[in-house]
Amino acid sequence: MKTKSFLLAAAVAAMAFTFFACSGDDTDDGGGGGGLNLSDLPKEVYLVDYKENVLLSKEKYNGNGNIIMLFSKYASWGCSDSPSSDEGPGETHCECEDYDGVVSPCREEDMYDTLQAGNIQNGQIVLNLPKNIDGKYLKKPEWNLECKKESCTINVVPSNLMFRNIETKVIIPDRSGCYLDSYLMKPDEIIGQAWFMYASASGKVTGTRTKTSYTVNYNLNFSQGWNFAYDIEDSHTLTTSLPAGTALEWWIDCDN
Numbered sequence: 001m002k003t004k005s006f007l008l009a010a011a012v013a014a015m016a017f018t019f020f021a022c023s024g025d026d027t028d029d030g031g032g033g034g035g036l037n038l039s040d041l042p043k044e045v046y047l048v049d050y051k052e053n054v055l056l057s058k059e060k061y062n063g064n065g066n067i068i069m070l071f072s073k074y075a076s077w078g079c080s081d082s083p084s085s086d087e088g089p090g091e092t093h094c095e096c097e098d099y100d101g102v103v104s105p106c107r108e109e110d111m112y113d114t115l116q117a118g119n120i121q122n123g124q125i126v127l128n129l130p131k132n133i134d135g136k137y138l139k140k141p142e143w144n145l146e147c148k149k150e151s152c153t154i155n156v157v158p159s160n161l162m163f164r165n166i167e168t169k170v171i172i173p174d175r176s177g178c179y180l181d182s183y184l185m186k187p188d189e190i191i192g193q194a195w196f197m198y199a200s201a202s203g204k205v206t207g208t209r210t211k212t213s214y215t216v217n218y219n220l221n222f223s224q225g226w227n228f229a230y231d232i233e234d235s236h237t238l239t240t241s242l243p244a245g246t247a248l249e250w251w252i253d254c255d256n
Contacts, residue, residue: 041228043124045180045250055190061252062123065172067180069130069196070112071137071164075099077111113137117168125250129226133198138162154207154218161203163222165229166196170252177255182248184230192232194248199227 049056079094096106118127170180184192199222209216219239220229230239242248 038127038129041125041127041182042248042250045120045123045125045252048251048253050251050253058251060123061120061172063120063172064122065120065170065178065252066116067118067120067125067127068169068171069115069117070167070169071115071133072112073098074106074111075101077106079108114169120170120172129196131225133164135162135200137164138198138200151210152207154205154209157204158201161199161201161205161222163197163199163227166198168196172252172254175252175254175256178252179254181251181253182228183251184232184243185247185249186245191234191243191246192230195229195231197222197227197229199224 045061046058047061048058074096075098077094077096079092082091082093092108094106094108094111095103096111097103115130117129118125120126168180170178172178182194183190184194197220201222201224203222205218205220205222207218209218214236217235217237217239219237219241220227221240227240228242230242231237232239232243
């Protein structure tokens with residue numbers, strides 16, 4: 001299973017569920033949002049080897065592939081590997097917690113539902129996002145222990161807003177374990193990562209959440225449906241506004 005490199009990106013899957021633990025009760029409709037215009041996104045894609053925040057290689061990808069969105073079936077999970085022995089390699093054992101708090105054994109390959117989201121044609125990305133997302137993926141979580149231990153001043157408008165960040169996998173020839181990520185770039189510098197997010201309605205998430213050594217800033221302005229959120233590493237900010245002087249790049253990063 002792929003491990004994200006960025007500090008905020010590593011936790012972003014949990015953010016959609018922890019926002020609500022700190023949300024206000026404002027019933028305003030939140031106004032308009034920062035909806036996703038697919039024509040604004042780049043078409044070119046790069047094949048990279050990016051490990052431990054180090055870009056080892058990067059080249060333009062000119063081939064084809066299928067783009068698949070991953071929807072987690074579980075609220076959280078954990079996996080551990082048993083040690084290898086003379087009889088062969090160790091096995092991976094996972095436990096998953098569903099949205100009702102029930103923990104049970106699970107397999108990595110069963111953790112996600114998938115949807116076709118487009119393809120790559122001669123190195124050009126062609127997105128075809130599903131118009132609607134099943135509401136089961138947008139369940140509003142209950143209060144959680146994380147936000148009870150931290151200082152949260154986050155307002156969610158409307159208070160029943162539900163949303164989800166989405167991972168994208170890509171199937172290309174002669175490679176396995178490939179993910180399609182969008183990175184936020186300045187010339188020769190990675191400053192963050194971008195995420196597809198799906199919102200149940202137009203709305204806003206604003207405020208801060210104080211962690212042990214830094215504060216996360218939220219400035220999300222959603223339209224109903226698909227949005228793009230930018231995870232800016234240095235300022236620990238999650239926003240739907242593309243920062244000035246930056247550009248997006250699509251990267252394919254594979255296990256092998």
